[in-house]
Amino acid sequence: MYKHLLVPLDASGLATEIVSQAVSFAAALGARITFFTAQADFGATDQGALQRTVAPDRYSEHLAGEARGILQKAESAAKAAGVDCTSIIRTSDRPAEVILDVARAEACDLIFMASHGRKGLRGLLLGSQTQKVLASTRIPVLVATVESNQSDPYGQMAVAIIQDEHRSLAAVVRGLLYLVEHAVAGKSTLDVPLALQMIHYIDAFPERLHHPKEDAYLFERLAARTSTCDAAIKELRAQHADGGAQVQAMQTAVEHFAAVQGDAGEALAAVASAVNVFAQVQWNHMNLEEQTILPEARKHLTEQDWMLIYTAFSANGDPRFDADLGDGFKSLYSRIMNLADK
Template structure:
């Protein structure tokens, strides 16, 4: 039985499904996971060299890319499954070599990966690279059927988007939990960074994620059963409660700026823990109750409309200006969190 999986990732919708498959396999095997992603060596390019000289701050942000964000989402997903894991980011230009090297270094006994992807995964793992991993790896390679034509129905595609957004929220909540721990121990906390995480959650959750859940997912499930209606009512109320909690947290951060006492820090830490606990319970209820019920009760047309709403909801679409801004902000937050953790 396999005990340690290496799972190479990118940030595409298909990679979200790959993470879920890897976690289900890890649960069956009782295995742990190392999530891995690669970023290009931006500094080695002509553009990167120029940007490094002309705008160092811009260079650092572009060079960091979305790799830490990809890993943070996967780790958040693993926490919801109760699977032990860690994450690793490497810079390079030959994916198969890095994958084989990391598998050897981490003593992994199985590489679990997709053959192709829609976005970055195709660049990270084109068919020739997958074949090279299989040819050069000293451990078994399981190639999952997570490729462009294998997300064969609208239900799977829509749920993948919803889960990806959940994992972004959970990853930021993990960051808040870490800050609460620092506050309780008396360690210095970057309140501006804490404010940025709260700002992301308030805007992303309240403006992008929660309205789509209520208008497109919850609305289609309403009236199916009294029990489910009660759950949906509670979840909708928790959306409003969460917004109020975030406003309170932002106010508490402002108070801490003017009151640097241990008591103020402890109060903020307690509020952060309460908020994160509530968010985890909320996400768990949606994933364990609402999404399975939706799988059973909604049809392909319903799922197509839900998927379109989450993917192409006007200016908030992932391809739209505000959606791109949310992606960039999330990546920036996860890069800052990774930098802080390495200090």
């Protein structure tokens, strides 16, 4: 049976669903995953060459951060399911060739990929690329259906958005934990402005957009259709109600640390405590939603329910770090995603 999957990803909307399918498949087999993405050689274009010359630090950070962001969200899904995983980035304008090279180099025994994807520079998994992989490899390929032949397209799209938002939050929380853990270990000083920016993102997006829409749309519709999730919904609503206080506790602790000049040991410990409490609640929260709420919702909600939920969540926009993100959040996300490589 297969023990090591290569899962190629791009920045299209297919990535969330293909990750979910691949993680479930790997968990059932007891297999591990290597997530892979190929970033286009933007530096070879006139625009890329100019940006690299004018602002080399920003160029390098943004390009690497975008690719790592794709992989960080995939790793968050795998870790939540207890699936061992690693990630690889390559720069290439020939996706099929580099997919096969990585599969061979990593001794993968199955390539798990989507059937097609978005066109353009951001489209790694085009149908033609899948066909090239199929035609050129001796490694088995599992081509997963993502967009076609779905009985509830609105349900699929709504769940994909919710899961993608969970993974974005998980990536930010992991980045915040990384900052604090390195400061506590004496490996670096706490980057106070960056920590406050991360906390601002958590307050601006999950607390003010994501969680209220879960309460008003997902939980409300599910509670109207079945009583099987009443206890889980009650617990999740209580966690939502407590979220603002936990975010404020993190911000207060970081601001106090910044104000302390001489003896920062106790203040740093308070930051670590507040961040760890928040992180643990979020892991439990997202696991309960994805392992209980979303599967039950797929069973009980109607197409009209899903249309309502999809419409609400698809309007969330910028803070999801998607393709339409503004420069401010893009820059923040790149910094977060690049933390582990410093």
